[in-house]
Amino acid sequence: MAETPNRPLSPHLQIYKPQITSVLSITHRATGVVLSLGVVLLVAWLMAAAAGPQYYEAAQACAGSWVGYLFLFGFSVCLFYHLLNGIRHLFWDAGHGFELETVTRTGLAVLVGTVLLTVIAWVLGLTVMGKL
């Protein structure tokens, strides 16, 4: 900020040791940005489907490629993380779970839950698709 050069600055991020609180917090934001890309692609996919069979087939070919699967897997990890940590945020908004010990415990629960939900969703999903 060129117009206010002498204002005091808070210490830079690199000064702090990464902690579960801060790391999970920035991960919430990062996964949110990735999910935004996912919504854009979902709308693009719907537009392709509405445009007709040949566009639908092209979109399905993209989604079914290994790059498509890689993105879908990353998308699902981000989705479950953002979902679980978002619920954690809603509890904070209601005034619950601020004790340091609880914050650490719910943070770990979010991480474990993300792994579990991702595995369950992919096992069930691939079974439904007949690929497992």
Add this chain to the structure above:
Amino acid sequence: MNNRKLGPSKTGTSHWWHQRLTAIALIPLVLFLVGLLPNMAGATYREFTALMQIPITPVVLLLLVCAGLYHMKLGLQVVIEDYIHNECVKMALVVSLTLFTFFLAAAGIVSIIMLAA
């Protein structure tokens, strides 16, 4: 909600509040999407359009796209406001984000309705 309608702008908490409302709405909607995706993933065009003829699919997809895009817009706006310090650039990005969100909403809604019709 004691602070509702207070303060000079009268709507100071609406951004925060709408972010939470859409968050709550998105919990069941997102779970529906997770259930829907495997059914969509391998589907032929005929199978997919058949799925869209069942009212619950387009209805939930509409709600998901609308709540999801609004939640996205509110979230990305905060990211822009946090990291972009040049007022002009910030303003341009937030306006672009808003217009892009409206475009995506219109495109998504029209596509879903076309597929369900």
